[in-house]
Amino acid sequence: MNDASTPVSAPIVIEILDQIRSQRPLIHCMTNIVVAGFTANALLAVGASPAMVENAEESAEFAQIADGLLVNLGTLTPARVEAMRAAVAAANQAQVPWVFDPVAVGALTFRTKLAAELIAQRPAVVRANPSEVLSLAGATGSTSRGVDSTAGSGSAVAAAQVLAQRAGSVVAVSGAVDYITDGDTIVQVHTGHELMTRVTGVGCALGALVAACCAVTESSLMAASAGTAILTVAAQVAASQTDGPGSFAVALLDELYALKPSTLEAHLMAGAR
Amino acid sequence: MNDASTPVSAPIVIEILDQIRSQRPLIHCMTNIVVAGFTANALLAVGASPAMVENAEESAEFAQIADGLLVNLGTLTPARVEAMRAAVAAANQAQVPWVFDPVAVGALTFRTKLAAELIAQRPAVVRANPSEVLSLAGATGSTSRGVDSTAGSGSAVAAAQVLAQRAGSVVAVSGAVDYITDGDTIVQVHTGHELMTRVTGVGCALGALVAACCAVTESSLMAASAGTAILTVAAQVAASQTDGPGSFAVALLDELYALKPSTLEAHLMAGAR
Amino acid sequence: MNDASTPVSAPIVIEILDQIRSQRPLIHCMTNIVVAGFTANALLAVGASPAMVENAEESAEFAQIADGLLVNLGTLTPARVEAMRAAVAAANQAQVPWVFDPVAVGALTFRTKLAAELIAQRPAVVRANPSEVLSLAGATGSTSRGVDSTAGSGSAVAAAQVLAQRAGSVVAVSGAVDYITDGDTIVQVHTGHELMTRVTGVGCALGALVAACCAVTESSLMAASAGTAILTVAAQVAASQTDGPGSFAVALLDELYALKPSTLEAHLMAGAR
Numbered sequence: 001m002n003d004a005s006t007p008v009s010a011p012i013v014i015e016i017l018d019q020i021r022s023q024r025p026l027i028h029c030m031t032n033i034v035v036a037g038f039t040a041n042a043l044l045a046v047g048a049s050p051a052m053v054e055n056a057e058e059s060a061e062f063a064q065i066a067d068g069l070l071v072n073l074g075t076l077t078p079a080r081v082e083a084m085r086a087a088v089a090a091a092n093q094a095q096v097p098w099v100f101d102p103v104a105v106g107a108l109t110f111r112t113k114l115a116a117e118l119i120a121q122r123p124a125v126v127r128a129n130p131s132e133v134l135s136l137a138g139a140t141g142s143t144s145r146g147v148d149s150t151a152g153s154g155s156a157v158a159a160a161q162v163l164a165q166r167a168g169s170v171v172a173v174s175g176a177v178d179y180i181t182d183g184d185t186i187v188q189v190h191t192g193h194e195l196m197t198r199v200t201g202v203g204c205a206l207g208a209l210v211a212a213c214c215a216v217t218e219s220s221l222m223a224a225s226a227g228t229a230i231l232t233v234a235a236q237v238a239a240s241q242t243d244g245p246g247s248f249a250v251a252l253l254d255e256l257y258a259l260k261p262s263t264l265e266a267h268l269m270a271g272a273r
Numbered sequence: 274m275n276d277a278s279t280p281v282s283a284p285i286v287i288e289i290l291d292q293i294r295s296q297r298p299l300i301h302c303m304t305n306i307v308v309a310g311f312t313a314n315a316l317l318a319v320g321a322s323p324a325m326v327e328n329a330e331e332s333a334e335f336a337q338i339a340d341g342l343l344v345n346l347g348t349l350t351p352a353r354v355e356a357m358r359a360a361v362a363a364a365n366q367a368q369v370p371w372v373f374d375p376v377a378v379g380a381l382t383f384r385t386k387l388a389a390e391l392i393a394q395r396p397a398v399v400r401a402n403p404s405e406v407l408s409l410a411g412a413t414g415s416t417s418r419g420v421d422s423t424a425g426s427g428s429a430v431a432a433a434q435v436l437a438q439r440a441g442s443v444v445a446v447s448g449a450v451d452y453i454t455d456g457d458t459i460v461q462v463h464t465g466h467e468l469m470t471r472v473t474g475v476g477c478a479l480g481a482l483v484a485a486c487c488a489v490t491e492s493s494l495m496a497a498s499a500g501t502a503i504l505t506v507a508a509q510v511a512a513s514q515t516d517g518p519g520s521f522a523v524a525l526l527d528e529l530y531a532l533k534p535s536t537l538e539a540h541l542m543a544g545a546r
Numbered sequence: 547m548n549d550a551s552t553p554v555s556a557p558i559v560i561e562i563l564d565q566i567r568s569q570r571p572l573i574h575c576m577t578n579i580v581v582a583g584f585t586a587n588a589l590l591a592v593g594a595s596p597a598m599v600e601n602a603e604e605s606a607e608f609a610q611i612a613d614g615l616l617v618n619l620g621t622l623t624p625a626r627v628e629a630m631r632a633a634v635a636a637a638n639q640a641q642v643p644w645v646f647d648p649v650a651v652g653a654l655t656f657r658t659k660l661a662a663e664l665i666a667q668r669p670a671v672v673r674a675n676p677s678e679v680l681s682l683a684g685a686t687g688s689t690s691r692g693v694d695s696t697a698g699s700g701s702a703v704a705a706a707q708v709l710a711q712r713a714g715s716v717v718a719v720s721g722a723v724d725y726i727t728d729g730d731t732i733v734q735v736h737t738g739h740e741l742m743t744r745v746t747g748v749g750c751a752l753g754a755l756v757a758a759c760c761a762v763t764e765s766s767l768m769a770a771s772a773g774t775a776i777l778t779v780a781a782q783v784a785a786s787q788t789d790g791p792g793s794f795a796v797a798l799l800d801e802l803y804a805l806k807p808s809t810l811e812a813h814l815m816a817g818a819r
Contacts, residue, residue, distance in 0.1 A: 037474065041522070045519070052305070057349070057351070075582075108599070244591070244803045253522075257517045306579045313747075323746070327621055328623050526795075
């Protein structure tokens with residue numbers, strides 16, 4: 001555990017969730033064929049309005065209408081890459097915050113180059129697993145193979161700080177403990193459950209939820225922390241009701257919809273150390 | 274409420290559902306990456322046989338084999354647009370009925386042009402939300418932003434009639450009350466539940482169900498009304514058993530599979546005014 | 547029933563499942579937009595690590611990192627075809643076993659040619675429904691229309707043997723009874739449930755599970771038999787707990803995660819004749 005880190009603030013998380021539910025931000029998702037449905041359902045459950053637009057003919061126009069943008073490298077195609085470039089440029093021009101999820105970066109040459117290019121466009125938040133953060137920070141010994149991390153989140157905290165400072169972005173590292181940093185402050189989130197790793201797209205949905213949080217608050221650090229807290233508390237509640245990954249995924253959506261301030265407060269306090 | 278409108282006829286809905294279950298129509302779906310799985314599951318649950326074929330090399334050949342075709346503009350690509358054009362032409366030539374779902378038309382220039390082009394090819398049914406119907410009818414003050422409607426269905430009834438007459442298609446407007454019109458007669462469906470708006474792809478699945486109904490009956494007005502009634506009654510039953518969007522989506526598929534004539538009759542009678 | 551066929555061996559199935567859970571093989575899936583999410587969830591539930599990489603820029607590199615590869619013809623595009631060719635060549639070079647699922651072959655000209663080309667590259671296993679096997683074997687009277695088989699599995703056993711001998715692959719025919727053959731030995735799996743045909747992607751997920759089994763065992767015949775046994779026993783348990791396709795799909799994932807050796811043994815023994 002990093003001594004300089006602080007637990008996430010429950011009142012801020014509650015306020016941000018409340019803002020999503022009242023404002024219903026429109027979130028432009030450029031994500032992959034594996035998780036698109038689950039991502040949209042997670043955003044709808046929490047109260048946001050998702051829309052997937054991935055073609056270069058429309059992505060720039062839509063990024064400027066949206067309240068937040070998610071760029072996820074899941075299942076790339078050259079056409080989707082063009083559409084992402086256009087959307088990112090348009091979002092930056094219109095000051096729409098965007099979240100970058102560099103799925104499997106480090107494992108494959110093509111997307112490793114692309115990730116470096118997109119990070120230079122200053123996403124508000126980079127949401128990644130420890131292996132991906134180590135790769136993006138240029139850490140030696142980074143060991144990415146597929147889409148699942150082979151490193152723990154604690155080992156990636158220092159790399160996350162380096163990356164955040166260099167990129168000018170907030171970096172959120174997912175793991176048994178989640179760490180969110182702007183390069184200076186480190187926020188910890190201790191909630192969550194192991195079943196999250198047995199359902200595809202939970203990490204990808206987190207990127208989308210963080211984009212929804214960015215749409216309703218100025219601070220990217222608070223947005224990334226709140227999105228992480230909302231998802232991991234909902235996951236903890238869901239896991240207490242189920243005992244398999246199929247029913248856990250269903251219960252997670254139900255709980256994102258039902259999540260009460262008192263539940264957030266109780267779980268975040270219990271998780272703080 | 275429109276005084277000229279009539280409630281949906283339960284015996285006709287029951288007969289059409291029975292025909293789907295016995296004939297198992299093959300429904301060619303050209304839809305989007307977000308909802309493809311849920312759409313296929315809804316068709317399988319109700320007794321139809323779905324197949325997704327979206328490439329220009331195969332879409333025309335498949336449209337002529339199929340019993341019904343769905344064209345949904347969800348996640349467009351130029352290649353998918355070519356495949357849609359080929360499929361629509363082939364379906365028209367083979368007299369295979371097709372349903373058009375103009376997702377997010379009005380919000381984006383590219384698909385607004387495409388929608389106008391495809392509507393000129395005379396779909397049997399246009400299935401859309403109120404914002405999309407207002408946009409297609411050229412109504413002033415149409416306010417589409419993303420994929421969720423910003424207008425109520427009642428406000429789009431007149432536009433639906435105009436569109437139906439101009440296009441020579443049946444128009445089905447989804448909302449708290451659903452209106453289905455051939456430009457003359459207006460059928461109302463009062464069943465449904467608010468949770469339908471919290472699950473991605475429920476509207477898209479409706480388009481697919483309507484295509485299955487078109488495959489087993491001559492009247493597009495009856496087909497669109499029956500598809501709407503089947504989905505919204507199943508949703509009402511599902512919502513009575515669950516309290517979150519995750520479990521609602523699961524229960525909706527279960528109920529599409531289990532739906533009994535007596536349940537349809539009871540809910541449609543209670544919904545009639 | 548074929549007199550020369552033998553029931554699947556429970557101890558071998560148990561050993562292969564145990565190996566997947568301990569080795570967590572990385573499975574490169576090239577599959578379709580309809581079932582990608584369910585396929586990934588089935589692999590995660592059983593203990594494998596799925597990753598979907600479908601672009602020609604990355605598919606060859608990734609196929610050589612992976613422990614097994616799935617090539618499923620579901621929603622083809624010309625770009626995806628190029629990526630499949632590259633991945634198959636790379637997998638063969640790196641001796642990574644690959645499974646071929648020729649969805650809807652025989653119903654459409656384009657993919658029928660492609661399937662012939664890919665089978666010549668010697669997949670470890672061809673996983674298909676009876677109509678597809680009859681088509682691949684060049685049987686007269688093969689009657690494929692969509693993605694659902696119009697023939698029973700028993701009628702395709704002889705064709706499966708011919709295909710296996712010609713292709714040098716194991717052929718697994720799915721149906722009320724599953725038959726798996728290397729052209730000589732025929733293994734039968736009698737477990738399963740009718741609800742498997744009411745959920746999209748169960749057959750596609752089987753292809754992925756077989757790839758995971760191939761990653762941890764030398765014998766393709768044992769791998770294909772074990773994958774079939776694992777899925778169909780889990781389905782039988784799931785079907786005993788639910789009564790609709792929505793909840794069945796959820797329970798199936800839960801049971802793939804929870805599946806015990808004693809459950810496999812009991813169901814496979816009861817299923818043996």
